[in-house]
Amino acid sequence: MIHKPARRIEAIEPSIFATMSRLAIEHAAVNLGQGFPDFDGPSWIVEAFAGALRSEKNQYAPMHGTARLRKAVAAYQQKFYGLEWNAETEITVTAGATEALFSSMLALLDEGDEVILFEPFYDSYYANALIAGATPVCVTLHAPSFRIDEAALNAAITGRTRMIVFNNPHNPTGRVFSQDEMNVVAACARRHNLLVLSDEVYEFLTFDGKHHTSFASLPGMRTRTVSISSTGKTFGMTGWKIGFAMATGNLTNAIRTVHQFATFAVNTPAQHAMAHGLEKLHDYLPDFRILYQQKRDMLLRGLEDSILKPITPEGTYFMMVQLPSDVGDDVQCATRLVTERQVAVIPPSVFYRRSTEGQRMLRLCFAKKEETLLAGIARLQFH
Ligand SMILES: Cc1ncc(COP(=O)(O)O)c(C=O)c1O
Incomplete structure (x- = not known):
């Protein structure tokens, strides 16, 4: 059979x-x-990985990530975005941004909830929403400007909408959304009491003097946003799969409940090496x-x-x-x-x-x- x-x-x-x-x-x-x-x-990050291997950093890391990496994440989020995440209760290290997205959607969506995706979208959002039993609802970013259309976003909201997935800088369009466009998304989230899953894995890949704004730093967004990033793109080490989810304590507890039983703990030496990388981010x-x-x-x-x-x-x-x-x-x-x-x-x-x-x-x-x-x-x- x-x-x-x-x-x-x-x-x-x-x-x-x-x-x-x-x-x-x-x-x-x-x-x-x-x-x-x-x-x-960078070879200096490879060396840090090798150093961690040789200094017996080879057993399970804590479920929510090594203290050093969580502290390094909190420090760069503070320095670049003015965000104060508590490294103990609000930051969770995951197996890449992929797992952070998956654990967040499974933890925060119920069957029948609707999730707003701006299309073109990174493909895992759609699959994760379906696996969580939710319904993806797409809002198109029209070429060639790929701007967020406020009327189309508002028209997509129903009584069942629970979350907006916002990816900035945006794969595949290459957009870095303007402050106005981000404010449109934030106002919509506030008006309808929605969660925002903010995928920021390309946060440091911005050009022509543009700088990234973290969505959680917008007014009223800190408590309703799950910020997700990863070191894969920033350090050109996509195979190491070191990501993280940042969210207020009650959201983090829910995300950790899934993370604990999906992954439990993430590669220990890679966490040490990436903490070293983030500590040197500025240079x-x-x-x-x-x-x-x-x-x-x-x-x-x-x-x-x-x-x-x-x-x-x-x-x-x-x-x-x-x-x-x-x-x-x-x-x-x-x-x-x-x-x-x-x-x-x-x-x-x-x-x-x-x-x-x-x-x-x-x-x-x-x-x-x-x-x-x-x-x-x-x-x-x-x-
Ligand atoms: C928008 C976006 N989010 C998440 C990911 C996955 O990141 P990671 O490799 O850290 O799991 C990618 C990888 O291509 C991506 O483009």
Whole structure:
């Protein structure tokens, strides 16, 4: 007899990423699809990891994270955003932002609750909401400005709405939302007494002198926001999966209840190494920002003469490009690019549920070595 999977995961479709990654390998493609660097993070953090291994930091960490890492998180949140999180009662270390999102949604959503997602969305929000038994309700950020539409947001709210998921800087559009747009979301949350799940994993990847504002620092948001971030993007170590959730005590207790039985404790030596990284954040960030802005600019310049029209990202390491009308949709175009031109990209229609706008774009990742970017650019030269 064939055992069927649980009904709660029936509506979760297999991801296009697996297909694209397989095609990329089969065709030995230059990979501008995968959302992670093809170069290593800082060697001084690797050394800190090795040092932790050698000094017997190899047993279970405390369930909510090592004291040193939680203190380092509290310190940078205070320094950069003026937020005072209590390291003991309000910060939980998780297996990447992915687990922080999952544990938060499971802890805070009931069956039948509605969750507002701005589309295009990072795909785990949709799946997590479904696993929690909640209903995702999408509000479209229309290309090419991808601005938050106040009327559309308000129209999506019902008596069952419980949470807004807000990702800033935003994957895949590269938007860094303005203060006005953030105020629209905050006012909506206040008016309808909603929780906000604020995914800030790209908080330090902002360009052109822009700086990130943490959502919890907006008036009235501290007690209704779960702030989520991770060290994966900031230190270019996505494989270490060190993330954290910050929220007021009662929300944190709920998140820890799920975290305790999903993950319990997170990789101990990596927590020590990332605490070291965060303690040195101030010195590390200037070069990091310059490096990624150079990569963004190289890709922008490289596409100047292509028929693919880039939408300049203000943050993250992603760039959306618009397709001309005669090249088929995003999935057809991405499939042809990987099979015929050996360059892998992501078709963003997978990040939408309401709108078909994603079919007219591609998502490129520029967290790549110069040689990878140059090879990718050469293969994207359609005229
Ligand atoms: C918007 C967003 N949130 C969360 C994550 C996952 O972060 P982590 O690797 O820390 O689990 C990613 C990774 O790509 C992301 O783009």
